[in-house]
Amino acid sequence: MKILDRYILKTFVTTFTSVFVILFFIFIMQTVWLFIAELAGKDLDFFLIIKFLILSMPKLVPLVLPLTILLASIMTFGDFAENYEFAAMKSSGISLQRAMRSLMVFILMLSFAAFMFANNVIPYAQYKFDNFRRNIAQVKPAMAIAEGQFNSINNLNIKVDKKSGEKGEKLTGVTIHKKNNLGDNTTVIQAKRGELLSSEQSNILQLVLYDGHSYEDIIPKKYEERKKMPFAKSTFEKYTINMDLSKLNNVDVDAENLANTNSMLNVKELNYTLDSLDNNYKRDIVSYTENIYQRAANSVLINFQNNSAIKKDTIVNDLVKIIPEGDKTRILEIANSNIMSSRTVINDTKFGLENKKRNINGHLLALHEKFVIAYACLLMFFIGAPLGAIIRKGGLGLPIVFAILIFIIFHFINTFGRKIAQDDSLSPFLGSWMSSIVLTPLAILLTYRATNDIGLINMDVILLPFQKLFQKFTKSKKK
Template sequence: MKILDKYLLKTFLTTFTTVFVILFFIFILQTVWLFISELAGKDLDLVMVIKFLAFAMPRIVPLVLPLSILLASIMTFGNLAENYEFAAMKSSGISLQRAMRMLTIFIILLSIMAFFFANNVIPYAEYKFINFRKNIAQVKPALAIAEGQFNDVGFYNIKVNKKSGKEGNELTGITIHKKSKIGDGSKTVIKAKNGSLISSEESSILQLVLNDGYYYEDIVPKNYEDRSKMPFAKSSFKKQIINIDLSELNKTDVNDASVTNTNTMLTINELSYTLDSLNKNIKTEVKNFTENPTARINYPAPKVFPKTKVKKELPTDILSLYTNQQKSDILKIASSNITNTSYSIETIRSEILNKQKNINKHLIAFYDKFVIVFACFLMFFIGAPLGAIIRKGGLGLPIVFAVLIFITYHFINTFGKRLAQEDGMTPFLGAWLSSIILTPFAILLTYRATNDIGLINMDVILLPFQKLFKKLFPTTQN
């Protein structure tokens, strides 16, 4: 390794490390903000908070790494150009491609590491992150209930005035609203002076023991006019035990997250196996639906047909062969068959569409493992030539360019993935859309930087206007 390569590599690594740490810290703060409701007011100790953040950190790397490479490249090559170090290199016969050679090798190694990180570390961290959130209430059930506010716990909204005890399991001033299973609000209210939470790591059932309380329930009579006669029922109790299924507790947000993030917990081999199973499943379902149309149609019984002699030609109006009552029965059966068939088609269409969306999400997760590799190259070959062109280092103009480029990249990437998930475009195109759009920009910047052409050739833009101005206002010669 020559002295120049060592110098460029050292300069780039120093800038890259600094930028990566700063950006990583910013994105960690964003993660804390997103999950503040799960962290604040729940008596989490420091170890659990650190675990929570540690499991959430790897998912940030695919965002931070390309942006760090882009900003570090602009700053490094911008400083070299600003301090006329590039001019000295070029006067010595060293081209931009030669200056970028060692850094390109470093980016290749970094991209390989990013691929293995995305394929192994991130899926494992996602699995641990989701399960940590899922089991947090089971390991320490008191964390599921914060003081002074209603907490959504399965089919119950629970509010306590105060928690005490070593694990916060002793509760005082308990108010419980039981949700209606048919979704028409809360018709049952339970109030108790005190109580306690009992749970076990081996069981998914959380027991809430209530002491000295009252039970109120609105009774809905069959006839609306009788509502004034039976407004509610009231009873008191010395001790009552409520069993809460923690799987219902986790269903509120954790299972939803696991449904949308299951694909992020899989490696390439696991994604390939899962995609094969999902494709076979959807093909089998479509085949079964299309090959068995008679199962959805109820043909009229043979006895409804009149006993007539077979003629050589059937009449044009087949219904004329039947009596009015038989015609009415046949039309009702036909109408019912049409309605049932339409409903079956709409139902299977909705199911197949949801399954296709799930396949699209897995395909996008599969392509994302490779997109991050190309993103490292793309951002380097945008940042390095751009820094050489603008000839400005530091944290001013480079940050503006880096943020604008990365926001464009991230917006196109998000738009493409969302559109591909909804089957608006192929998952391959959705995952690679941002890379496909910005690749010509990287090639253009590299070409212009190599040939010492500015970012924008103003002469090409202004020359037509100058000619037009001279024609309209010719100069007079004395």
């Protein structure tokens, strides 16, 4: 390697390392603030908190790495241009592309490393992170319930007036709202005291209640009796509720995450899962369409076949006229019942299919994101390096302004694309690659202008028409 390549690479790597450490520390602080409610006041020792943060670090790399490359490129090449080192290179016959060559190889290696990191390390770290949080709930069951507020756990909303004990497992003044399958609060349980019991070998957290009572709404089959709002009241000395620990504290750093599994899978596993999800989705659509067709085609026919007044092969011009008067009301009731039933089936099936499609889109987004991070490293380098050579400013002033502005645009478009792709308003491919597609022309333009020694904005193009107009105006005034 030539002396010039070593010098450029050393300067860039030094700047890159410093910027990466600073930015990573900032994003770690952001993670702490995101989880402050989960960590504070839980009697967690220092080792558990450090392990918690270490396991959350890998997921920050896709955010920190592209921004670091962008800022380091602007600072490095801006410093070269500001100190006239580029002028010395050009006078020696070394072009910008030649100066960037050693860094191109480094960025390519870094992009490949970023892909491998996203494909192997991040899924493993995410798996360990989620399991670690579940294990915290096993060791520290008090984390599941906070004092003085309702805590949503599975189908329960639990409120506790006061906690005590070494691990906060002793509860006083327990109020529970229990939801049914439709999501309605139908049962209220109140107890004077309770206790949380858990084991590190079990995924079940037991809530044992003492000296309490419960109210349960009863929904009668007859609609007329529902207006009376009947309920059942019972008292108990001891009542045990089992809760699934795997669903406790189910909060993710990325709010757009659709499923807990897609961020834990590599490319091979995602492809396999997507194949299964897609086949199941298509089978559900076929089954749904066949079911609706059979309901629509056979329900009326079956009811009409039971009526001797209507024959199968009768050609009817006015169906109402041939139906006996006594059967009209019954047939209308049957038709209305069939319509309401079909409507309910359609809405339920639509909701289920939308959730399955959203799950598929989430896995597709997770698959594309592993490649997006690799391309983002290249993209940010080819934006930052030419931009630094054009603005000719190093240090932490103007480069930070440009870097943050460009990264905000990149991150906003990426978040927006993922959001609409999750809702199936856009294909997951375009949703994942939208930010890269938008900023790639900017990288090409900046590289072209820096290579040909053209400024960021050619002011002559803007000012020349006004100068000509002003000259014409002054000449006409003199005459």
